[in-house]
Amino acid sequence: MSNLNVSLSPHVHSGNSVRKSMLDVLIALAPALCVSFYYYGLGAVVVTLTSVVSCVLFEYLIEKFILKTEVRIGDLSAVLTGVLLAFNVPSNLPVWIIIIGALIAIGVGKMTFGGLGQNIFNPALVGRVFLLVAFPAQMTTWPQPMQQAHYTDVTTGATPLYLFQQYVAGDTEALQQMPSALDMLLGMHGGSLGEVCALALIIGGIYMLCRKTITWHIPVSILLAAFCTAFLCYGFDIHLALQQILAGGLMLGAIYMATDYVTSPVTPRGQLLYGCLIGVLAILIRRFGSYPEGMSFAILMLNACSPLINKYIKPRRFGVTK
Amino acid sequence: MKTFRMGGVHPAANKLSAGVAIRPIDIPALVAIPMAQNLGAPSKPVVVKGDKVKVGTVIAEPGGFLSSYIHSSVSGTVDKIDMVPDATGKKVPAVFIKVEGDEWEDTIDRSEDLVRELKITDPKAITDRIFHSGIVGMGGATFPTQVKLAPPPGMKCEVVIINAVECEPYLTSDHSLMLEHAEEILVGVTALMCAMQVRKAIIGIEANKPDAIALMTQKAAAYKGITIQPLKLKYPQGGEKQLIDACIGKQVPSGGLPIATGALVQNVGTAFAVYQAVQKNKPLIDRIVTVTGKSLAHPSNFLARIGIPIANLIEAAGGLPEDTGKVISGGPMMGKAMPEVNSYMVKGCSGILIMPNAEARRKQAEPCLRCAKCVDVCPMGLSPLFISKYSQKQMWAEAEEERIYDCIECGSCSFTCPSHRPLLDWIRQGKGKVMGIMRARAAEAKAKAEAEKAKAEAK
Ligand code: SF4
Ligand code: SF4
Numbered sequence A: 001m002s003n004l005n006v007s008l009s010p011h012v013h014s015g016n017s018v019r020k021s022m023l024d025v026l027i028a029l030a031p032a033l034c035v036s037f038y039y040y041g042l043g044a045v046v047v048t049l050t051s052v053v054s055c056v057l058f059e060y061l062i063e064k065f066i067l068k069t070e071v072r073i074g075d076l077s078a079v080l081t082g083v084l085l086a087f088n089v090p091s092n093l094p095v096w097i098i099i100i101g102a103l104i105a106i107g108v109g110k111m112t113f114g115g116l117g118q119n120i121f122n123p124a125l126v127g128r129v130f131l132l133v134a135f136p137a138q139m140t141t142w143p144q145p146m147q148q149a150h151y152t153d154v155t156t157g158a159t160p161l162y163l164f165q166q167y168v169a170g171d172t173e174a175l176q177q178m179p180s181a182l183d184m185l186l187g188m189h190g191g192s193l194g195e196v197c198a199l200a201l202i203i204g205g206i207y208m209l210c211r212k213t214i215t216w217h218i219p220v221s222i223l224l225a226a227f228c229t230a231f232l233c234y235g236f237d238i239h240l241a242l243q244q245i246l247a248g249g250l251m252l253g254a255i256y257m258a259t260d261y262v263t264s265p266v267t268p269r270g271q272l273l274y275g276c277l278i279g280v281l282a283i284l285i286r287r288f289g290s291y292p293e294g295m296s297f298a299i300l301m302l303n304a305c306s307p308l309i310n311k312y313i314k315p316r317r318f319g320v321t322k
Numbered sequence B: 001m002k003t004f005r006m007g008g009v010h011p012a013a014n015k016l017s018a019g020v021a022i023r024p025i026d027i028p029a030l031v032a033i034p035m036a037q038n039l040g041a042p043s044k045p046v047v048v049k050g051d052k053v054k055v056g057t058v059i060a061e062p063g064g065f066l067s068s069y070i071h072s073s074v075s076g077t078v079d080k081i082d083m084v085p086d087a088t089g090k091k092v093p094a095v096f097i098k099v100e101g102d103e104w105e106d107t108i109d110r111s112e113d114l115v116r117e118l119k120i121t122d123p124k125a126i127t128d129r130i131f132h133s134g135i136v137g138m139g140g141a142t143f144p145t146q147v148k149l150a151p152p153p154g155m156k157c158e159v160v161i162i163n164a165v166e167c168e169p170y171l172t173s174d175h176s177l178m179l180e181h182a183e184e185i186l187v188g189v190t191a192l193m194c195a196m197q198v199r200k201a202i203i204g205i206e207a208n209k210p211d212a213i214a215l216m217t218q219k220a221a222a223y224k225g226i227t228i229q230p231l232k233l234k235y236p237q238g239g240e241k242q243l244i245d246a247c248i249g250k251q252v253p254s255g256g257l258p259i260a261t262g263a264l265v266q267n268v269g270t271a272f273a274v275y276q277a278v279q280k281n282k283p284l285i286d287r288i289v290t291v292t293g294k295s296l297a298h299p300s301n302f303l304a305r306i307g308i309p310i311a312n313l314i315e316a317a318g319g320l321p322e323d324t325g326k327v328i329s330g331g332p333m334m335g336k337a338m339p340e341v342n343s344y345m346v347k348g349c350s351g352i353l354i355m356p357n358a359e360a361r362r363k364q365a366e367p368c369l370r371c372a373k374c375v376d377v378c379p380m381g382l383s384p385l386f387i388s389k390y391s392q393k394q395m396w397a398e399a400e401e402e403r404i405y406d407c408i409e410c411g412s413c414s415f416t417c418p419s420h421r422p423l424l425d426w427i428r429q430g431k432g433k434v435m436g437i438m439r440a441r442a443a444e445a446k447a448k449a450e451a452e453k454a455k456a457e458a459k
Helices: A018-066 A077-087 A095-113 A123-134 A160-168 A181-186 A198-210 A217-233 A238-246 A250-257 A268-288 A295-312 B123-132 B173-180 B182-196 B210-220 B240-248 B268-280 B310-316 B373-377 B384-392 B396-401 B412-416 B423-458
Strands: B022-024 B030-034 B058-061 B076-085 B091-099 B159-163 B201-206 B226-231 B263-267 B286-292 B300-305 B324-329 B351-356
Touching: A018 A077, A018 A095, A018 A198, A018 A250, A077 A095, A077 A123, A077 A250, A095 A123, A123 A295, A160 A238, A160 A268, A181 A198, A181 A238, A198 A250, A217 A238, A217 A250, A217 A268, A238 A250, A250 A268, A250 A295, A268 A295, B022 B173, B030 B076, B058 B091, B123 B182, B123 B268, B159 B182, B159 B240, B159 B268, B173 B182, B173 B210, B173 B268, B173 B286, B182 B201, B182 B210, B182 B226, B182 B263, B182 B268, B201 B210, B201 B240, B210 B226, B226 B240, B240 B263, B263 B268, B268 B286, B286 B310, B300 B310, B310 B351, B373 B384, B373 B412, B384 B396, B384 B423, B396 B423, B412 B423
Parallel strands: B022 B300, B159 B201, B159 B263, B201 B226, B286 B351
Antiparallel strands: B030 B091, B076 B091, B286 B300, B324 B351
């Protein structure tokens, strides 16, 4: 009768698991994915499948044959990286480029740091930014929605962010072509596969908040800071500022990319600072940088600052008054 | 509804034995009363083999300032003084008594009558009676009550807070005590208020015990100064610091005593023991204990004499199931897993929890995700992911900087971690080490200051 287990307290567990957290994020992404399938049809399906399959496969191969560690694809984190990578590229991107993106995301963005939990940068963004630099032409032609039967042969057109840039450069016509804020909320415009329908992204975000997968601090602070900065940068126009936070990858980034557990700060106050800086930076890059989109760069830069933020911003302690 | 402000988790309550009437356990032929039943120094036996004792006879005296009296819980003959395992398997001395009949000291009032009027009204005399009745904190901390009732000079008690939260899953001993002895508890609280010379007491009860809240509120109307405070369900609300925060909105300063907030916290079981000591002159010789578990035939609340074998309790609740993987003394969040079922009932034992094999083993730890869930739930505002890492890597300075010593070992961090990391295992180790280093440093600084003072005086 002495085969009793004597592990230390606590003796019960919440039942949380890495897999459950990742699954929750995937469920939250489902509405946006459905919208993408609807708008971009074949292209969206091919791109997403390629990205997910290659991310999982690369993770499996690297863990099994290069690092020779336990294979952890069951935790679904590679699936999530795959979906997020797909969400961040245009739906007419050729398969081989996606595979390269997946290799960079998993191989460089995640595994070189030691796998899940060790990486400094969001793997999907590492993949995306690499593709943006290596294949600028393919990464910046944006298919227009509602051509479901087409993949790489789709008609492309300007994105709202491109029109913004034209407008800032002095082309006043550009504003006329801009979709309304409502259209942007619903996603009727060109852009990366998963970023176009802000509404679907917000619904998923609310789901994650309810499930306590994420807290409100990062998304809310990004959106508020971005809105205020855009208001200041684009002639104090509320409508333009609203279009800014609905356009491009800002919503996707704020809700799903910047909130990545591994690469964001751990304290609520740290998260607020991190979110505010991302929001401000993203808009500044859009307004003054040479790329029309600044969200990925802003998040990556703040990813790099997370350890520093963790070092200097501590949780509020119990019974300590400063 | 009130609750504490920082962190906290919601483990499944599993109060299987809620509402089960308290049942006395038969006295066996032989009991073993351990001599280490309080926090601090163990007690010193004052009986020898062959001595005749009755229920309530003093068998051990305090072994130091922070120590307690121990009384015989049965009548009979002292058989031997020998080592027995405690709940953690550590060997401690115990007085074995061969039971003969059930004869009580005749100073003890054994009647069931409720005595409302306080029999002792002098604060000093109440504390003295509590001391001589061997009362310790009944919530599991087993801090000698008389020491807690004497705050250090300069500290003033303004309110007595009674911990009737019972936030540990499974346990129902406090709950059943309130349902069956509401008024005795209220009289006990009145005695504690008198001892502390305060006019106010708050009894904190979590919202998952609506029957106890209703009953206590109804009865408390007749007792001046006592209010019942329903509390929102959240673990670890029964932690002293969390309970004070929840009830009066004050935070115990880090490194300070709880009394610095003006609050004195006592467990509801302690209040009941105080009632028995003050009104009935009955020392602490028995207590309510929950014996529970999903695989157990009859999860129960027992009135058990101190010194009864734990195995008897389990037997009375239906016997140890085949597939038992863990036997826990206390609750599932902070209780201790027993290496074997061969220890004896002590004053601080609020529950015995049986866990089947399937639940007894932890899942394998995976790498930290930095998801910050542990930071969110820590009721002390610590960063468990970092302090556990510092402990693991023996980075003591960093661990101290991150206030590892403030950890109350509630286990919320390990409970919540999606990667199943045994955070508290590491933190507990690091905390011990860091506190040792801090004590050594303080002692060194003191010695140095004294040497310098001596030098200065010599000049
Ligand atoms: S809860 Fe676990 S995985 Fe999450 S940050 Fe804390 S230690 Fe890491
Ligand atoms: S065990 Fe310590 S570190 Fe973990 S949650 Fe409780 S107080 Fe915080």
